[in-house]
Amino acid sequence: MADAGRHDPDTAGRAPWRSVRARAALGSVLAVALFLGVGSIVFVGLFSATLRSGVEQSAAAEAESVSAQLTAADATTLPADDGRLLVLLEDGRVVDRTDDEIELPTPVPDGDSFVAVVDDESVLFASEDLEVDGRDLVVLAGRSLEETDDAVGLVGVLLLVAVPVLVVLIGALTWLLVGRALAPVERIRREVSELGAGELHRRIDVPATGDEIGRLAGTMNALLGRLEDAQTAQRRFVSDASHELRSPLAVIRQYAEVASLHPDRVDTAELSATVLDEGARMQTLVESLLLLAKLDEGATGAGRHALDVDDLLLAEAGRLRSVGGLRIESSSVAAARVDGDEALLARVVRNLVDNAARHARSVVRLGCSSDGRSVRITVEDDGPGVPVELRARVFERFVRLDESRSRDAGGSGLGLAIVADVVRVHGGSVELVDSGLGGAAFIVTLPASPAS
Template identity: 55%
Template sequence: MTVDGDRVLVVSEDIEGDRTLVLAVSMDDDAETLATVATLLAVAVPVLLLLVAVTTWLVVGRALRPVERIREEVDGITADRLHQRVPVPDTADEIAALATTMNGMLDRLDAAATAQRRFVSDASHELRSPLATIRQHAELAHAHPEVTSIAELAEVVSEEGLRLQGIVESLLLLARLDEGAGTNAEAVDLDDIALGEVRRMRAAGLDVDGSGIHAARVHGDPRLLGQLVRNLADNAVRHSRGRVAIGVTPAGDHVFLTVEDDGAGVPSAERDRIFERFVRLDEARSRDAGGSGLGLAIAQGIATSAGGHLTVDDSRWGGARFVLTLPLTA
């Protein structure tokens, strides 16, 4: 109630007899306290929010400064500067992990670009050689028709044309395998493919052991798997001294196709490199003996596309043994 113009809080209590105790307390102090608190809140809350915003901006900005440096470094890396790397901070936190991941990605891009440049260079060299041979014989036949006959020139053009065709077809197949397209997967009897290669090589007068071939079915493109086995067989014949063996052995959930020879074998240091494109070992530098250097690369690509892998180790005769591992199918 209001007493003499002042708001007061009144409390009453009955006591002994007919008496009542009445206590009135002025509310001016409470009003002043509330006004003071409201003023403090009106000033302190905006100041506190401003302080929190500034602190957050400084802390987040400092935390993200390494990210900005990483962004600037990556933004400046072009195709001809793939050797550059992002600085890794010594904080051992997520920013350092991000920088390490970026450097790993740059390593892979650099390796891919280097491999692509080497591939283009090797392909250009392989394609240039038959063309140069054709051009040389054509120029010789034109300048000295009495030396080179039309039949000899036609034979050279035909042979080198077939070599060019083989290289181009191999390059196109590798491109298809890299894209993972163009394959018709179905159930394939791997033993039938192996036996077909044994018969083909025996018809050519070669000593081939096919006693280790057992029934096994895999899932893949029959044409590509046939080319894989033929590439391995041709490679074995090319390097053998007279003996070649082909085997198909199912074991557990996988089947192992082996092609081995009694040649010089593959040194341990070269066993990963021989599956690269246009790679020939020292004994196979001759183009006539060593092919174009794409056969084993194609075999590895086909094996990968079929869900398997291809390795090489020592054969029972000290030569090379190529082992194709594929998952079995019912």
């Protein structure tokens, strides 16, 4: 059975891209590729536009300078060729040019600038209007775009090489970093998967990093501690329950064997009474165990509704008075309503009252009150009380503080455990304090019913 706790899911057959590591690397690659791809396109476009704008401004400045020279000289002939690309137009016709290789598109495009091909080379022309001797002329100054195109092409090639390399590096770096970050998580997973049902005492090594991984390991250790405590409590509960059930069975079997071997020594009425008493004790114990099991599962009965707690206390006071032997004070019982399961809360009141009656010397005092938000139930006795250091234990299962008592006098040790669990599932609390009568006082606090 211990091997069942060692089951480790087979991860070898799983698609590798479904791992957190692969998805993180793939996500980073896609994000970086998209960002750099779009960024590169935008950068190349802006870079090209900036260089072209500079060429255009240079050509426009030259066209303006030549136009000023012609206007000042009142000439219609361009300056001597010094390597510049200049054209003089009149009504779209070429009047003069510095290079016979200059071929303009027909008709000449309108606008401040345009691109034309000169000797198989792209040239940007800027225009400037002027008037000489009553003639409307246009000066065109050209600047080659070869260097601009070469620079843009070089940048494009560099980005085309650099972007994929950078994307691959980012993906590899993400793969390595995520792998190293998740390595402790994988170690924790492997250690937990190897734990068997009988190895809950083992703990995960907590790395001294102080980060989320360290907190995860600490949380896993806390969980293992809670599971170990629950397992220990369950085993102790089973052991105690077995011991409690064995006692009445042993008594019944002993009387039955004696009656079988020596019929003349055992009175039939005595045998019948013993079997009935031990059977009733077993029934009460089994019912208590079943109730505790249901409370552990969170069950709170068939349904909750508003009920009067004072009625429950007054009913128990009447029951104790009918038995006699103790003075029952119930003058402090005031009207109070809660939302809850009536059978379970009646069990709480009866267990507390029976516990008080069992330990009281002469007086049991019952009381309840409500402030609109909560209901306070008190059950007090004038018995020996409970030492402060032992008060937390009285709500544990199968706990009897007075081990010298007989089981008949001391009960099964489940009554106060049932009280604590029922109050807990109803959203309340129970505490044990000193009573004004000199004994013990149990105080139960429950949320008040909105109807009250």
